[in-house]
Amino acid sequence: MIESAARLLVLVVQVYLAxxxxxxxxxxxxxxxxxxxxxVGASWGFRLVILPAAAALWPYLARRWWRDEAPPPPAxxxxxxxxxxxxx
Numbered sequence: 001m002i003e004s005a006a007r008l009l010v011l012v013v014q015v016y017l018a019x020x021x022x023x024x025x026x027x028x029x030x031x032x033x034x035x036x037x038x039x040v041g042a043s044w045g046f047r048l049v050i051l052p053a054a055a056a057l058w059p060y061l062a063r064r065w066w067r068d069e070a071p072p073p074p075a076x077x078x079x080x081x082x083x084x085x086x087x088x
Contacts, residue, residue, distance in 0.1 A: 020055035023062055027054045031065045 028047040032039040039046070054061055 017055065020058040021051075023058040024051045024054035027058075027061055027065065031061065034068065035061070035064055 028051055032042060032047065032050065
């Protein structure tokens with residue numbers, strides 16, 4: 001019983017990571033610039049670096065990419081003119 005549960009868990013993790021790797025390859029090639037304007041024109045070195053995180057976080061990134069959500073404002077947005085609530 002425990003062995004079959006362990007095998008099932010391993011299979012689920014393998015499927016998750018395989019789907020994540022496939023997604024990460026497409027995301028690194030096309031999706032980064034849509035979700036983060038700072039990534040427009042990013043090098044392939046940058047795209048290679050984000051592959052592991054994109055593979056691990058693929059459900060979250062896929063949802064944001066599918067919904068075409070804008071990136072969150074910077075943490076110091078209150079210091080930048082043009083952001084809501086800016087005093088400058």
